[in-house]
Amino acid sequence: MSVSTCRSRMPPNQDDSPRSVQGLDAADRAIVLATQAGLPLVPEPWEAVGREVGMSGEEVLSRMQQMQARGVIRRVAAVPNHYRLGYVANGMTVWNVDDTQVTWLGREVARIEGVSHCYRRPRHLPHWPYNLFAMLHGHSFGEVEHQAEAIRELLGEACRDYRILYSSRILKKTGLRLAGARPSAASAEPERRG
Known part of the structure; x- marks a missing residue:
């Protein structure tokens, strides 16, 4: 957990x-x-x-x-290890979606089964035109590509372009960590006011 x-x-x-x-x-x-x-x-x-x-x-x-x-x-x-579950093809799909429709379309993409992360990001023109990101996981690259095509259909004419960026290696993922040693029961006692 x-x-x-x-x-x-x-x-x-x-x-x-x-x-x-x-x-x-x-x-x-x-x-x-x-x-x-x-x-x-x-x-x-x-x-x-x-x-x-x-x-x-x-x-x-x-x-x-x-x-x-x-x-x-x-x-x-709970954070399952998707590799151990057989999901070995992991692709971050990046989408160039019309800015006037990206918010509501992003919500629709986030509801799709198989999308684990979906968020909007700023474009960095002229090199990076993509403003919607959706992480897909599959048992094969073909499965991820099929999922991406379903997203492409959902986005319709609001989508100008997309790419699938596949993971090439596994990095350990952690969230923010506070500095400090784990507490001992004696040092963690909350202050009691009488």
């Missing part, structure tokens, strides 16, 4: 004050440090993290939910 601490956007009704953006007290920081490389693969992961940081599993879960609501944690999710 993976914990992503990258902020993609502020939740509704949040300001950009330092507390809402960076807002980690010592206990929250200890939880992030303990989980940023992944949750323990045990039946009660919150309890295991709690033992490591010196609090109950219930409190760990509650604090993680609060950090997620504040936008500090984006998500907690």
Whole structure:
């Protein structure tokens, strides 16, 4: 299981004050440090993290939910190894889509089964005309090309051009990591006010 601490956007009704953006007290920081490389693969992961940081599993879960609501944690999710699942052809498709239609078409592309990432990026003319990116995974290059053709049909006349950029090697993917040592239960005790 993976914990992503990258902020993609502020939740509704949040300001950009330092507390809402960076807002980690010592206990929250200890939880992030303990989980940023992944949750323990045990039946009660919150309890295991709690033992490591010196609090109950219930409190760990509650604090993680609060950090997620504040936008500090984006998500907690399983991250399968797609190579071990047989998805050995991985292609980032890049699309030159009419700017007036790219937002709604991007949403449609993101809904397609087999698209794991889909996002808009600025063009860098004259060398890079592509403004919509969609990552495809397949058991073969032919499968990825078939998926790309389905996207091409969906985009219709709004699409001027596209390319498939295949992965040539596997790089270890990690999200943002906070600096610091993993906490010990004694050092992670939240401050108690009496």
